[in-house]
Amino acid sequence: MISAILLVIIAIFLPPVAVYIVAGCGADLLINIALTILGYFPGHIHAFYVLYVYYNRKEQVQQGYYDDRPAPGVYSQNVQTGGQGYGTMGAH
Secondary structure, three states, rough: OHHHHHHHHHHHHOOHHHHHHHHHHOHHHHHHHHHHHOOOHHHHHHHHHHHHHHHHHHHHHHHOOOOOOOOOOOOOOOHHOOOOOOOOOOOO
């Protein structure tokens, strides 16, 4: 819970840093950097969406169910699986 609050605070001030922390260096980070350059507000929307998908998927896995459909607009496998690694989620 503390990490989620800290990530929200980071996303408020530096959206690309928050995306990098959960998604790593990839398409999501590049998209967020471009959106932040185009306007500070679009970068925030994307960052909060990536954080939402990450923590929603993480909660689903902890509760024993997992929606394996990819979240639209999210390209990081780490975010798609809620930080549970790569591959099938049925083993968890």
